[in-house]
Amino acid sequence: MEEFLQGLGMVAFTLLVLTGLVVGALAGALTGRSKLLYALIGAVAAIATPFLLAALGITVLAAGGVLLVLVVGAVGAAVVVAIVRAVSRRV
Template sequence: MEGLFEGLGAAALIILAIVGLAVGWVAGAMTGRSKALYAVIGAVAAMATPFVLAALGVTALAAGGLLLILVVGAVGAALVVALIRAIK
């Protein structure tokens, strides 16, 4: 897991935040709800997803490179935004 922290770096976290913001913004626009709230939730979820998967032992994520991490972050953000939408 420490290798993932070292490998990600600040630039990857910023890119993950931007991807999560975009996913949340689109979800907010599609549902007609608060775009800013969904964007923040998406950004947090996108940044947290790779770390959660690394903590669960998914080691292929670190070997897949930045593109795989971004895809996983986008999927994680979409799932969390959908879950928040379903709860509300």
């Protein structure tokens, strides 16, 4: 896990946060719900998804580069935002 974090770097980490914020804000705008809340949920999910996959032993992310990490983060953020939306109708 430490090797993955070192390989990821601060630039990729910042890009993951921005990707999650954009995905969450778009989801909030499309559903007419709280854009800020969805943006925060998306940012946390985008950061957590590559780390979760690395902890599960999926190491192809390190070889795929920053673009693959960003795609995985965006997909993870979209999935988590959709799950939150489905579970909680009030948000």
